[in-house]
Amino acid sequence: MSAPVLEVKGVTKAFGERQVLRGIDLTVGEHEAVALIGASGSGKSTLLRCIDLLEEIDDGDVFLDGEVITDPAVSPVAVRRRLGFVFQAYNLFPHMTALQNVMIGERHAHGARKAEAEERGRALMARFGLAGREDDRPDNLSGGQQQRVAIARAFAGKPRALLLDEVTSALDPELVGEVLAAVRDLKQAGMTMVIATHEMSFAREVADQVAFLHAGRILELGPPERVLEHPEREETRRFLGRLLAAGRI
Amino acid sequence: MTEAATIPASERRLEREAAKRRRSRRGAAIAALSSVLVIGGLAVLVLTSNGWPEVRETFFSWTEFKNAFGEVLSGFWLDVKVFMGVEVAVLVIALALALIRVSRSSGLFPLRLLSTVFVDVSRGIPTVLMVYLIGFGVPALQIVKPAPDPAILGAIALTISYSGYVSEVYRAGIRSVHRGQHDAALAVGLTHSQAMRLVILPQGIRRVAPPLLNDFISLQKDAALISIIGPVEAFRAAQIIQGENFNFTPLVAAALLYLAVTVPLARVVDRMGGTEGAVR
Ligand SMILES: Nc1ncnc2c1ncn2[C@@H]1O[C@H](COP(=O)(O)OP(=O)(O)O)[C@@H](O)[C@H]1O
Ligand SMILES: [Mg+2]
Numbered sequence: 001m002s003a004p005v006l007e008v009k010g011v012t013k014a015f016g017e018r019q020v021l022r023g024i025d026l027t028v029g030e031h032e033a034v035a036l037i038g039a040s041g042s043g044k045s046t047l048l049r050c051i052d053l054l055e056e057i058d059d060g061d062v063f064l065d066g067e068v069i070t071d072p073a074v075s076p077v078a079v080r081r082r083l084g085f086v087f088q089a090y091n092l093f094p095h096m097t098a099l100q101n102v103m104i105g106e107r108h109a110h111g112a113r114k115a116e117a118e119e120r121g122r123a124l125m126a127r128f129g130l131a132g133r134e135d136d137r138p139d140n141l142s143g144g145q146q147q148r149v150a151i152a153r154a155f156a157g158k159p160r161a162l163l164l165d166e167v168t169s170a171l172d173p174e175l176v177g178e179v180l181a182a183v184r185d186l187k188q189a190g191m192t193m194v195i196a197t198h199e200m201s202f203a204r205e206v207a208d209q210v211a212f213l214h215a216g217r218i219l220e221l222g223p224p225e226r227v228l229e230h231p232e233r234e235e236t237r238r239f240l241g242r243l244l245a246a247g248r249i
Numbered sequence: 250m251t252e253a254a255t256i257p258a259s260e261r262r263l264e265r266e267a268a269k270r271r272r273s274r275r276g277a278a279i280a281a282l283s284s285v286l287v288i289g290g291l292a293v294l295v296l297t298s299n300g301w302p303e304v305r306e307t308f309f310s311w312t313e314f315k316n317a318f319g320e321v322l323s324g325f326w327l328d329v330k331v332f333m334g335v336e337v338a339v340l341v342i343a344l345a346l347a348l349i350r351v352s353r354s355s356g357l358f359p360l361r362l363l364s365t366v367f368v369d370v371s372r373g374i375p376t377v378l379m380v381y382l383i384g385f386g387v388p389a390l391q392i393v394k395p396a397p398d399p400a401i402l403g404a405i406a407l408t409i410s411y412s413g414y415v416s417e418v419y420r421a422g423i424r425s426v427h428r429g430q431h432d433a434a435l436a437v438g439l440t441h442s443q444a445m446r447l448v449i450l451p452q453g454i455r456r457v458a459p460p461l462l463n464d465f466i467s468l469q470k471d472a473a474l475i476s477i478i479g480p481v482e483a484f485r486a487a488q489i490i491q492g493e494n495f496n497f498t499p500l501v502a503a504a505l506l507y508l509a510v511t512v513p514l515a516r517v518v519d520r521m522g523g524t525e526g527a528v529r
Pocket of ligand 1: 039041042044046
């Protein structure tokens with residue numbers, strides 16, 4: 001097996017008194033997709049944000065392509081340029097068009113020329129089914145379209161890995177499919193991903209591994225068939241049972 | 250729209266639209282009538298008062314108006330130059346102050362402290378007092394010789410006063426932009442200052458444009474304050490003529506000139522407000 005793209009080792013994180021991550025270990029290999037599941041408040045978003053250096057960790061380290069990125073000497077900006085992040089609430093820039101949203105990283109973070117960035121931006125939008133919506137403001141797009149713009153924006157910087165934080169949770173049910181299709185497309189293209197999600201059937205379909213996060217620890221980690229169908233831990237069984245009762249599986 | 254044309258209107262819909270038209274006609278009639286009553290009543294009250302003939306002569310004399318207007322207008326030109334210059338300076342300085350105050354970097358700590366003190370002090374001193382202090386204090390220091398033009402000193406005083414206010418308006422705008430915007434800007438690989446320039450400021454400033462222009466309305470009137478340290482702007486020019494002829498019409502002329510620049514701006518502010526949801 002080739003060297004891992006992402007390695008999380010013993011990461012802890014507290015917000016004031018509240019200990020959110022209590023020692024996380026996770027390895028994500030090249031072209032691998034890891035689904036992060038767990039109850040609301042279990043720390044999924046915090047873990048993804050720590051990997052993208054949007055939060056400062058307290059202890060442990062994160063490695064990207066074998067290099068430590070959580071060292072104070074490492075420039076967080078340079079690290080974020082090698083990663084992509086898709087937010088639950090899209091977080092598109094409302095004062096820019098969809099195309100400008102997709103281009104902004106290329107233009108201003110990666111120093112591409114305008115024509116080049118625009119060509120790539122248009123191609124990416126077409127790839128995610130957004131041809132014709134280039135000049136629309138995010139407000140004029142549906143939630144599903146907005147999230148696909150956000151995925152294109154994150155992907156435009158040619159990231160080594162994509163971090164997706166419950167990218168379908170803010171969507172109306174009938175719009176979930178189109179966004180999942182975009183993620184499936186990325187998986188097929190070989191993108192390395194960490195996907196926080198509540199969509200268990202989707203996790204089963206695209207994830208190579210499922211990590212169950214509970215109270216700041218990864219309690220269970222393994223192939224989806226094992227973790228989702230034959231969970232070993234009582235907490236995992238209870239969590240899946242609750243989802244089942246709520247009709248989410 | 251095109252679809253509506255193809256759907257034949259039902260009885261019910263025609264009825265509803267007719268009722269709506271009746272209601273809006275009635276509304277317009279009531280508005281017109283009440284306006285005539287209120288404005289007419291006020292006019293009658295003023296025009297039939299015992300003092301009106303005298304007031305008309307001392308405040309609204311057409312001959313005095315024509316006589317004084319030229320000088321008041323040339324005084325007003327100084328007001329215009331002062332407030333335009335101050336507006337540009339305030340926009341730039343206030344933005345710098347706001348950016349320093351929202352910065353986190355420890356290297357900027359001394360600047361941040363100075364900015365906070367500056368904003369507190371400049372907002373806390375009455376503008377008229379600031380004009381007085383700068384207008385007489387700076388020449389007394391004798392740093393530059395000859396002493397600078399009092400109109401410039403007045404403009405500096407107004408700049409100091411208004412930069413404090415406007416920087417707080419900017420700061421409110423910056424803080425109103427959702428934290429997720431900053432996260433997203435960093436996530437696409439922008440630096441903190443790029444995030445500020447490309448993502449936070451364009452949104453924040455747009456949001457506070459109405460209150461910011463409101464401060465400029467008030468600034469355009471306050472240009473008259475520089476007269477207390479000497480410059481003959483519109484108010485002072487009018488006052489001089491009034492002193493010679495014992496007639497207040499020149500001051501009314503000055504008032505009309507101030508209105509001519511503040512009312513259009515007020516209408517602009519009105520138009521801008523309420524574009525983002527809210528109560529219309
Ligand atoms: N910026 C923050 N300040 C304080 N507490 C936070 C912050 N972000 C997250 N938390 C807390 O951390 C815990 C985990 O949150 P989160 O990572 O968002 O969980 P999940 O994404 O799994 O729902 C929650 O209890 C939340 O209240
Ligand atoms: Mg979350």
